[in-house]
Amino acid sequence: MNWTDLSNENSLSDVAKIKAMILAHNWSAVRELLSDWRPPDIADLLLELDKPTRVLLFRCLPREVAAEVFSELEGEDTDALLRDLTDYETQLLLSLMRPDDRTELLEELPGQATQRLLNLLKPEDMEEARMLLGYPEKSVGRLMTPDYVAVRPNWTVSQALEHVRRRGHDSETVDVAYVVDDSWKLLGVVSLRQLVLADPDDTIKDIMTTPAVFLSAFDDREEAARVMDKYDLYALPVVASDGVLVGIVTADDVFEVSLEEAIEDFHKSRAVAPLKAGYLESSLGALLKSRIGWLVVLAIVDLIGAELIAGFQNAISQVVALVFFLPLITGCSGNAGSQSSTLVIRELALGEVDPEDLPKLTTKELLVSVALGLTVALVVCGPAIFQGGPGVGVVVSLSTMITVTLGGVIGLLMPFLLRKLGFDPATSSAPLVTSVLDIIGILTYFIIATRVLNL
Amino acid sequence: MSGKKGDYNEPMEEHPEKGRFSSVYATIEKGIIKSLIAERQWEALRDYLVDNIPIADIADLLSELPKEDRMLVFRVLPRDIAAEVFSYLEPFQQDELLRDLTDKECTQILADLAPDDRTELLAELPAQVTARMLDQLSPEDLEQVRWLLGYPERSAGRLMTPDYLSARPEWTVAQTIEHVRTWGRDSETASVIYVVDDDGKLIGAVSLRQLVLESPETKIGDIMRTSVLSLNAFDDINKAYELMQRYGMWVLPVTDSDGILLGIVTGDDVFEAATQQITEEFHKSAGVAPIKVSLTDASPLLLYRNRVTWLLLLSLVYLISGGVMASFEETIAGTISLVFFLPLILDCAGNAGSQSAVLIVRDIGVGDLTLHDWAKVLIKELTVSAIIGLIIGGLVAGVGTASAGFDIGIVVGVSMFLCIVIVSCLGAIIPLVLVALRWDPAAASSPLVASLADILGVLIYFLVAKQFLRL
Numbered sequence: 001m002n003w004t005d006l007s008n009e010n011s012l013s014d015v016a017k018i019k020a021m022i023l024a025h026n027w028s029a030v031r032e033l034l035s036d037w038r039p040p041d042i043a044d045l046l047l048e049l050d051k052p053t054r055v056l057l058f059r060c061l062p063r064e065v066a067a068e069v070f071s072e073l074e075g076e077d078t079d080a081l082l083r084d085l086t087d088y089e090t091q092l093l094l095s096l097m098r099p100d101d102r103t104e105l106l107e108e109l110p111g112q113a114t115q116r117l118l119n120l121l122k123p124e125d126m127e128e129a130r131m132l133l134g135y136p137e138k139s140v141g142r143l144m145t146p147d148y149v150a151v152r153p154n155w156t157v158s159q160a161l162e163h164v165r166r167r168g169h170d171s172e173t174v175d176v177a178y179v180v181d182d183s184w185k186l187l188g189v190v191s192l193r194q195l196v197l198a199d200p201d202d203t204i205k206d207i208m209t210t211p212a213v214f215l216s217a218f219d220d221r222e223e224a225a226r227v228m229d230k231y232d233l234y235a236l237p238v239v240a241s242d243g244v245l246v247g248i249v250t251a252d253d254v255f256e257v258s259l260e261e262a263i264e265d266f267h268k269s270r271a272v273a274p275l276k277a278g279y280l281e282s283s284l285g286a287l288l289k290s291r292i293g294w295l296v297v298l299a300i301v302d303l304i305g306a307e308l309i310a311g312f313q314n315a316i317s318q319v320v321a322l323v324f325f326l327p328l329i330t331g332c333s334g335n336a337g338s339q340s341s342t343l344v345i346r347e348l349a350l351g352e353v354d355p356e357d358l359p360k361l362t363t364k365e366l367l368v369s370v371a372l373g374l375t376v377a378l379v380v381c382g383p384a385i386f387q388g389g390p391g392v393g394v395v396v397s398l399s400t401m402i403t404v405t406l407g408g409v410i411g412l413l414m415p416f417l418l419r420k421l422g423f424d425p426a427t428s429s430a431p432l433v434t435s436v437l438d439i440i441g442i443l444t445y446f447i448i449a450t451r452v453l454n455l
Numbered sequence: 456m457s458g459k460k461g462d463y464n465e466p467m468e469e470h471p472e473k474g475r476f477s478s479v480y481a482t483i484e485k486g487i488i489k490s491l492i493a494e495r496q497w498e499a500l501r502d503y504l505v506d507n508i509p510i511a512d513i514a515d516l517l518s519e520l521p522k523e524d525r526m527l528v529f530r531v532l533p534r535d536i537a538a539e540v541f542s543y544l545e546p547f548q549q550d551e552l553l554r555d556l557t558d559k560e561c562t563q564i565l566a567d568l569a570p571d572d573r574t575e576l577l578a579e580l581p582a583q584v585t586a587r588m589l590d591q592l593s594p595e596d597l598e599q600v601r602w603l604l605g606y607p608e609r610s611a612g613r614l615m616t617p618d619y620l621s622a623r624p625e626w627t628v629a630q631t632i633e634h635v636r637t638w639g640r641d642s643e644t645a646s647v648i649y650v651v652d653d654d655g656k657l658i659g660a661v662s663l664r665q666l667v668l669e670s671p672e673t674k675i676g677d678i679m680r681t682s683v684l685s686l687n688a689f690d691d692i693n694k695a696y697e698l699m700q701r702y703g704m705w706v707l708p709v710t711d712s713d714g715i716l717l718g719i720v721t722g723d724d725v726f727e728a729a730t731q732q733i734t735e736e737f738h739k740s741a742g743v744a745p746i747k748v749s750l751t752d753a754s755p756l757l758l759y760r761n762r763v764t765w766l767l768l769l770s771l772v773y774l775i776s777g778g779v780m781a782s783f784e785e786t787i788a789g790t791i792s793l794v795f796f797l798p799l800i801l802d803c804a805g806n807a808g809s810q811s812a813v814l815i816v817r818d819i820g821v822g823d824l825t826l827h828d829w830a831k832v833l834i835k836e837l838t839v840s841a842i843i844g845l846i847i848g849g850l851v852a853g854v855g856t857a858s859a860g861f862d863i864g865i866v867v868g869v870s871m872f873l874c875i876v877i878v879s880c881l882g883a884i885i886p887l888v889l890v891a892l893r894w895d896p897a898a899a900s901s902p903l904v905a906s907l908a909d910i911l912g913v914l915i916y917f918l919v920a921k922q923f924l925r926l
Contacts, residue, residue: 036682040701175646192663193645231511232723234705252703262733270813278823279814287839291810299847302799309795316791323794324777331773339762342741352749368758376770383774431806438798
């Protein structure tokens with residue numbers, strides 16, 4: 001098998017083989033062939049089968065593998081599979097899942113199913129699940145796992161290694177061990193590599209390093225991604241406000257989160273509320289719901305623009321050519337605005353700008369957008385004179401200059417303003433910026449026109 | 456993990472400030488550092504930085520300092536930490552710093568950098584600086600740099616480091632641990648040890664964790680995992696990202712086409728590259744040519760250059776809309792109130808279109824949709840947009856009637872409905888077509904498509920008006 005390629009491409013023949021084996025009920029052969037497969041690939045295979053066969057294959061997997069494969073499934077598929085499993089099987093599956101995967105499962109399932117699962121959990125797992133689900137949605141607490149290796153500062157290296165050997169089998173990552181005192185306060189970290197490199201008689205407190213940063217379970221999960229990226233860390237400790245270690249967050253979970261968040265921001269940037277499923281899988285209702293709200297809000301903003309234009313009816317009826325450049329004026333300022341606001345939104349998401357940078361950024365944006373406005377004004381000046389005479393030419397150039405400048409600056413400020421008001425800055429989507437700038441553009445354009453052309 | 460050593464010989468209570476929540480940005484620490492710099496207390500500053508401040512934050516601090524101070528603080532840092540701090544700086548800051556350092560200092564930093572950081576640095580620096588740097592490398596480092604820089608940009612080869620740990624299948628666990636103890640300090644990661652045969656071919660992998668858990672006499676060949684996920688040196692970074700994400704891996708081995716192990720890539724580098732790419736896509740979606748530095752560091756000229764082309768291009772498209780409108784001059788002159796609703800119609804249609812485009816582009820991105828699905832997509836989008844069109848069309852028809860009379864209300868409502876349906880469907884189909892043509896489907900959600908849709912909107916609006924108002 002060629003593992004250098006993504007499995008979906010290379011194992012097509014294997015998939016056919018396995019399907020044949022399943023039809024023949026040759027379970028030992030299936031198990032043999034799958035022993036080399038990784039859980040995400042088995043999960044994909046499972047999804048290619050029809051539902052009754054899925055359960056058959058799932059039951060033939062070794063228990064630990066089954067739990068990992070199950071963690072890879074999503075939404076409806078997990079729900080469907082769970083319904084076909086007996087209570088006993090479900091119980092076993094749940095007890096073998098990692099705590100963070102279990103939290104994810106419980107938060108995604110419909111209410112009834114969650115209740116059934118909670119009842120099936122072992123008392124200590126139940127308590128853990130309740131604790132983890134108690135943290136706010138999209139918080140670090142929901143991502144973390146309480147499975148880590150903890151060592152004491154006064155242990156020797158060989159004692160610690162012995163402990164890792166005993167505990168290491170069921171903790172999520174043993175590449176790092178956390179050093180805690182009697183009250184479970186985090187004192188330091190020590191990597192498995194350090195343990196292996198150190199003298200067996202060294203004391204842990206002499207070789208441990210200061211944790212660069214730690215997270216609070218209530219931090220936003222985006223914070224975890226930012227911190228990991230900044231400090232190049234694979235695992236981050238999560239502590240309570242009194243410094244007590246409550247869990248760890250690992251990069252694989254954070255990887256996924258940062259991708260999800262980026263997609264969400266992207267959707268927001270086009271005025272689409274986040275959708276959970278793909279386009280074709282989403283119901284008509286879900287699609288409508290995610291789109292109509294913003295469209296109506298934006299339409300209402302645009303209606304204000306319509307009323308404003310009506311106020312300049314006289315001017316328009318005297319110089320009809322003015323209308324021809326209306327899309328240009330509103331369009332250009334909208335584009336300049338969505339450029340600057342997109343730049344800022346992304347930087348805010350990555351944590352690269354702070355409100356304290358605002359004066360510096362505004363000055364810079366002013367400079368840039370004046371230059372942009374001048375350039376565009378120069379280019380459109382010709383066509384405007386050609387179509388409406390020198391008067392219209394002056395009006396159009398002057399208006400583009402002013403509206404592009406205003407557009408750039410307002411586009412920059414809007415995400416900051418929205419954040420200050422408690423909204424997600426990504427709400428300052430290109431469409432919202434465009435609509436607001438339309439109003440400003442229309443006003444500027446017609447006021448300049450009435451002044452310059454004496455209408 | 457940063458390799459810094461904390462001092463815990465004293466009880467914890469005396470160091471309440473050690474370790475911190477990431478969200479509490481170290482204002483106190485910054486204050487202490489600034490006053491140490493102001494008092495020119497270099498020794499104390501060095502000790503404070505080394506003991507208390509993570510490498511990434513020292514880099515942050517440097518970039519905030521005025522140029523003269525930056526140089527002074529950088530020179531104060533111990534050698535090994537200086538190189539690490541250096542690798543966290545942005546390329547233009549590295550460039551500035553290198554210009555001010557003596558040749559000897561440069562040589563030292565270059566020698567201390569990890570090979571992957573060195574490749575990145577040399578690839579990003581201006582050509583003449585790179586030439587100066589290459590002159591100062593040791594012959595073996597020079598050969599390595601030439602080799603790594605030979606791989607294409609954004610390939611696994613560019614990101615990899617040849618500092619990894621390898622073992623032979625016939626070694627015992629005890630032998631391998633001994634090997635790790637000898638060489639583990641220099642390697643980028645020690646959590647995975649790769650197993651190679653006599654030709655250097657990658658044949659398996661064991662984790663450090665396995666080594667610790669297994670008994671010392673066991674042969675590596677018996678415990679290694681033989682199906683190892685690996686990258687080809689010419690593979691795109693995206694593939695590294697996909698594999699790491701899918702299989703939850705932090706380190707991947709890189710081989711040549713014969714399966715010979717060349718190096719490893721680590722998650723931190725891949726993560727950074729992937730984040731950068733997402734940023735570029737964001738920028739493109741708003742008609743900004745990708746900007747590699749952060750907004751605070753970008754010069755006004757750079758920002759201007761990256762934005763002006765699109766703005767000009769788009770303004771030309773708007774001029775075409777204007778031209779189309781000019782051909783309806785009589786219609787407009789006859790019923791001026793038509794003009795009031797023009798921006799409204801164009802905006803709403805454009806918004807609906809970019810909504811459908813962004814949804815479809817996402818699904819193409821994750822591999823859920825291809826051109827074959829066009830019929831299903833079209834039917835669904837027709838239904839969704841028809842409902843949206845009815846709602847918004849009804850809304851504006853009402854407002855239009857109230858403010859400009861029944862005739863105008865009807866025209867506005869009907870054109871709104873038509874524009875929303877047509878532009879939404881285009882927004883859904885164009886990405887599918889683009890991807891079939893092997894273009895970037897994300898181009899469909901760019902402002903260019905939106906402004907082209909404007910021309911269509913102008914046309915539809917005035918044609919409907921002509922029809923209904925018999926102008």
